[in-house]
Amino acid sequence: MAHAPDHADHVGHAPAHHRASLVAYFLVFFALMIFTVATVAASRVNLHQWNTPIALAIAVIKATIVILWFMHVIHSPRMTWIVVISSFLWLGVLFVLTLSDYLTRGWNIY
Amino acid sequence: MRNPTLYDLQHPGAAGSQPADDAAAHHHPFLQHHFEDLGQQHEASTLGMWFFVAQEILFFGGIFCAYTIYRVMYPAAWSAGAHHQNWKIGLFNTIVLIGSSLTMALAVWGAQAAKRKFTTLMLVLTLLLGSAFVGVKGYEYREHIHEGLFPGSNFTYVHHEDPSLTHGIELFMVFYFTMTGLHALHMIIGAGLLIWFIKRAWRGDFGEEYYSPVEIMGLYWHFVDIVWIFLFPLLYLIH
Numbered sequence: 001m002a003h004a005p006d007h008a009d010h011v012g013h014a015p016a017h018h019r020a021s022l023v024a025y026f027l028v029f030f031a032l033m034i035f036t037v038a039t040v041a042a043s044r045v046n047l048h049q050w051n052t053p054i055a056l057a058i059a060v061i062k063a064t065i066v067i068l069w070f071m072h073v074i075h076s077p078r079m080t081w082i083v084v085i086s087s088f089l090w091l092g093v094l095f096v097l098t099l100s101d102y103l104t105r106g107w108n109i110y
Numbered sequence: 111m112r113n114p115t116l117y118d119l120q121h122p123g124a125a126g127s128q129p130a131d132d133a134a135a136h137h138h139p140f141l142q143h144h145f146e147d148l149g150q151q152h153e154a155s156t157l158g159m160w161f162f163v164a165q166e167i168l169f170f171g172g173i174f175c176a177y178t179i180y181r182v183m184y185p186a187a188w189s190a191g192a193h194h195q196n197w198k199i200g201l202f203n204t205i206v207l208i209g210s211s212l213t214m215a216l217a218v219w220g221a222q223a224a225k226r227k228f229t230t231l232m233l234v235l236t237l238l239l240g241s242a243f244v245g246v247k248g249y250e251y252r253e254h255i256h257e258g259l260f261p262g263s264n265f266t267y268v269h270h271e272d273p274s275l276t277h278g279i280e281l282f283m284v285f286y287f288t289m290t291g292l293h294a295l296h297m298i299i300g301a302g303l304l305i306w307f308i309k310r311a312w313r314g315d316f317g318e319e320y321y322s323p324v325e326i327m328g329l330y331w332h333f334v335d336i337v338w339i340f341l342f343p344l345l346y347l348i349h
Binding site (some may be wrong): 028032051052055066067069073076080083088099 | 160205292
């Protein structure tokens, strides 16, 4: 008797045939263009300490759009979500631990 | 009902082994024998690519973190350094790169629909837009080098308004060349892969059932796009 591995819990047993519509891709591109223009426009105005946070916020929105729709994460199995989210979690660890050292040292030049 | 074993797949008519289904007798030429079906193979390969992308996020993340530390230390020099970047060229390149991400996504769409010519055309467009990006980057590099902004012994630039910023600007340029250089290297590797994919797409390798390689190529290309989405404001648009 051949062993039949139990794949009952397997999410993508049949080929994932999900195919987004062409319109969706053009909408995503259009949204990315709008945010690109927004980031340039925001940088032309002096918002003092807010320029960088706004630029980064727009970049995060753009990256999220690319990840969800161009990279198809929105229709991906949970396992993919775990890898994507945990990679940014590790990035957060990298930043938080490093900066919590550097930014709290007395000898910093500000 | 049991799953077909490797033996069944290789000997569809063998005595005592009844092909479990048609898939066993006529399995897809690109189905690797250690996977049950193309769906499982697709899931495994995209997940593997995501692990690679996770590694890439941390690879670039380390450089972004170093950038942050030195920017906090030398804000005035960073601002003066960014002044040497032409934001109009940066904007142009951003549009070109996001455009290439669109054509890449459309190539995946075409591969899923088994549209051979459309997929090939979209991959060619992606390659052209990607090459245009690298070409423009090369032009920018030439201008910076001409201005004496290449770090090291060739750094001849002096900031006349405030000469004390000169070395900070040199440090900014170290980050500029490292970050955009590594990004451009990724683009060049991607362009090389695209040439191979154009050949495969034209040959008709991809279709409804088997498009994972194009999907994975897309993941790589979009990741490189995301890196630029952060590089553009951080290198061109700071005050």
